[in-house]
Amino acid sequence: MIAFYEFFVRFLPDMLKGAGITVLLTAEGLSAGFILGLLASLARVYGNKFIRGLAVGYIELFRGTPLLMQLFIIYYGLPGLGITFSREWCAFLALGLNSGAYQAEYLRGSLLAIGDGQMMAGRSIGMSRAKTIWHIILPQALRLAIPAWSNEPVSLLKSTAVVFLIAVPELMAKAKSIAAQTYDPIGTYLAVALVYLAMVYLLDAFLRWVERTTRIPGFEMEGRKA
Amino acid sequence: MTNPILETRNLTKIYGQNVIFKDINLKVNEGETIVIIGPSGTGKSTLLRCINLLTSNDGGQVFLDDKEITAKGHNADEVRQQIGMVFQNFLLFNHLTALDNVMIGLTKVKKMPKDKAKEKAMEELNRVGLADRADHYPGQLSGGQQQRVAIARALAMDPRVMLFDEPTSALDPELIGEVLGVMAKLAKDRMTMLVVTHEMGFAREVADRIVFMEKGSIVEEGSPDDLFYHPKHDRTREFLWKITELYGKKEKEKGAVE
Amino acid sequence: MLRSPAPTLYPMLSNFFSYIVQGTAITIGVTLVALPFGLLLGLLMALVHTYGGKIPNRLAAIYSLLLRGVPPIVLLFILYFILSGKVINLTPFWAGSLSLGIVSSAYQMEILRGALLAVGGGQMTAARAIGMSRLQAIQTIVLPQALRLAIPPWSNEASIVLKDSSLVYALGVPEILRRAQQLSATTQQPFLAYGIAALIYFVLVFATNRALDYLSERTKLPTHP
Numbered sequence: 001m002i003a004f005y006e007f008f009v010r011f012l013p014d015m016l017k018g019a020g021i022t023v024l025l026t027a028e029g030l031s032a033g034f035i036l037g038l039l040a041s042l043a044r045v046y047g048n049k050f051i052r053g054l055a056v057g058y059i060e061l062f063r064g065t066p067l068l069m070q071l072f073i074i075y076y077g078l079p080g081l082g083i084t085f086s087r088e089w090c091a092f093l094a095l096g097l098n099s100g101a102y103q104a105e106y107l108r109g110s111l112l113a114i115g116d117g118q119m120m121a122g123r124s125i126g127m128s129r130a131k132t133i134w135h136i137i138l139p140q141a142l143r144l145a146i147p148a149w150s151n152e153p154v155s156l157l158k159s160t161a162v163v164f165l166i167a168v169p170e171l172m173a174k175a176k177s178i179a180a181q182t183y184d185p186i187g188t189y190l191a192v193a194l195v196y197l198a199m200v201y202l203l204d205a206f207l208r209w210v211e212r213t214t215r216i217p218g219f220e221m222e223g224r225k226a
Numbered sequence: 227m228t229n230p231i232l233e234t235r236n237l238t239k240i241y242g243q244n245v246i247f248k249d250i251n252l253k254v255n256e257g258e259t260i261v262i263i264g265p266s267g268t269g270k271s272t273l274l275r276c277i278n279l280l281t282s283n284d285g286g287q288v289f290l291d292d293k294e295i296t297a298k299g300h301n302a303d304e305v306r307q308q309i310g311m312v313f314q315n316f317l318l319f320n321h322l323t324a325l326d327n328v329m330i331g332l333t334k335v336k337k338m339p340k341d342k343a344k345e346k347a348m349e350e351l352n353r354v355g356l357a358d359r360a361d362h363y364p365g366q367l368s369g370g371q372q373q374r375v376a377i378a379r380a381l382a383m384d385p386r387v388m389l390f391d392e393p394t395s396a397l398d399p400e401l402i403g404e405v406l407g408v409m410a411k412l413a414k415d416r417m418t419m420l421v422v423t424h425e426m427g428f429a430r431e432v433a434d435r436i437v438f439m440e441k442g443s444i445v446e447e448g449s450p451d452d453l454f455y456h457p458k459h460d461r462t463r464e465f466l467w468k469i470t471e472l473y474g475k476k477e478k479e480k481g482a483v484e
Numbered sequence: 485m486l487r488s489p490a491p492t493l494y495p496m497l498s499n500f501f502s503y504i505v506q507g508t509a510i511t512i513g514v515t516l517v518a519l520p521f522g523l524l525l526g527l528l529m530a531l532v533h534t535y536g537g538k539i540p541n542r543l544a545a546i547y548s549l550l551l552r553g554v555p556p557i558v559l560l561f562i563l564y565f566i567l568s569g570k571v572i573n574l575t576p577f578w579a580g581s582l583s584l585g586i587v588s589s590a591y592q593m594e595i596l597r598g599a600l601l602a603v604g605g606g607q608m609t610a611a612r613a614i615g616m617s618r619l620q621a622i623q624t625i626v627l628p629q630a631l632r633l634a635i636p637p638w639s640n641e642a643s644i645v646l647k648d649s650s651l652v653y654a655l656g657v658p659e660i661l662r663r664a665q666q667l668s669a670t671t672q673q674p675f676l677a678y679g680i681a682a683l684i685y686f687v688l689v690f691a692t693n694r695a696l697d698y699l700s701e702r703t704k705l706p707t708h709p
Contacts, residue, residue, distance in 0.1 A: 065685045080668075080674040117317045124280065124306055124310070128303045140319075158554070185565045189561045196558060
């Protein structure tokens, strides 16, 4: 017990620094992924053949290959083509592109669920397609997507752990360096696992709060009065 | 003799191998209420959607106020401000309150200032009898109430013509009356209306003219008296007998349509 | 800029290819160990959660929360050090594969729980009403239906395990990714090396999905025409 306490006193600041980077990476990846995912899903549902093809290509590529591989291609592969990014940027790009592909699928599902009828209704009062998508379909689709989409922030938080392999100083990287200092890998990684658990729990609680606050009265996925 | 406010000429719609309707010539005069009846699946709904350009047509033209709205380059969005539509499953915007549903066309399409839009929206909600439900969401309203809000939403745009696509078909029987009542009032106020429905009582009482459509073309049209009591075609007679038998029973139980 | 292809491009490519293909075998191997192991463990936990008493139910729930709340790679490291330590000594391949299996079991448990729930309590009731024991009912009535329902989400999990197999890279296992990296280092053609790796993963994931779609179709229960 005492050893446990000592461990935390000694290493908590370091772990928290790492956790901070983890949270930062998650937020960045999530935001970039959201924009990409939104564009890709809109392209898939409302775009012409060419745009749809691009969107599908992107989505299939980033969902069909491991994140770690995408990370390595960006970090090790691109310099071969003359494009070099800092390790932080590489992590950001990989996480963002990867998350975007998954978010696109969540959003596409709810766009389709809302789709046809509401599009007709919007157009019937003279709104253009674009206006209807922006004012009518998206507000509903985004809310509808929240329960399923809530999987993504948590998943992304966990995914950030692999970027330690390109030496980005997030939590897992700190774990590795601490383990080297304590010669106790199992204990160290267990402690780090606890920190991750705490982060996941907090994130999850936050997401459920968001879900409750944005609920539209009387409108859930099933069960509408008519 | 003024020109009809709305006219279709040789309007045709084909879907794959099927001819939905062919060479439909329909003239609607200002202030008239036209009811279109006929067996399900004969393209009546599609006809309405071709008229307000929600669906493209495969031949023919549509004229509103003597201007061809099906002409290339004509702004379809603007046309839809002038031709209002009410759908069978209401299609209210679920994320907006009743008031916002009615207002959004005014603020986002007509670019009205918010306070003026609110005033007008409340007026329209009042017209359909739902001013007290302005802050309710569609999920909190009954079917009949939702449909009335949908009518208010369409009316708020001050359309020249109102299209109703089987407005009561998705409603529980006891809710049909409140919607038909609103529609009858509109007709009395001389709104130009084109209504697809199976409600024969409404057709008989409120329509200025009834159009019987079957298998993609207009079989017969005329005043309610003409069609119900002196139908020229056998098919018309057959169809009306079958329907009124069913609805006649309903009417006797309900009392007269208000 | 990529160097211009030398006249020896073809033999070079075929060497690349065979080197990475060997890595593919390892990747497939890891997946074929982790996935079934995860299924057995996940199925066990799902049954414990659904049919066990209050305490087993709680324990199973905690199992699921812990294993799903931590990044797979962290769990991989923890389990790897345990499984390749002094008590049990497994090679990186086995330690890594089994660890991935344990991680996957938590997600598979949730999938199977969902399927068991979807089948519903009525089926169990009906089975017991004709005198079946709980075990019999689970075996002959509930599971056959639940497993069918589980195939689509399970196919998703299978893809995930396939992709997560790349994590054993960190344990030094010579699967596709590690080989791609070595190749890119020795040939100075990183984009080509990783490109091929990407292609292989893509094909593997695609094939897995197709195969499972097919399985889903073949085992579908006939519905009302």
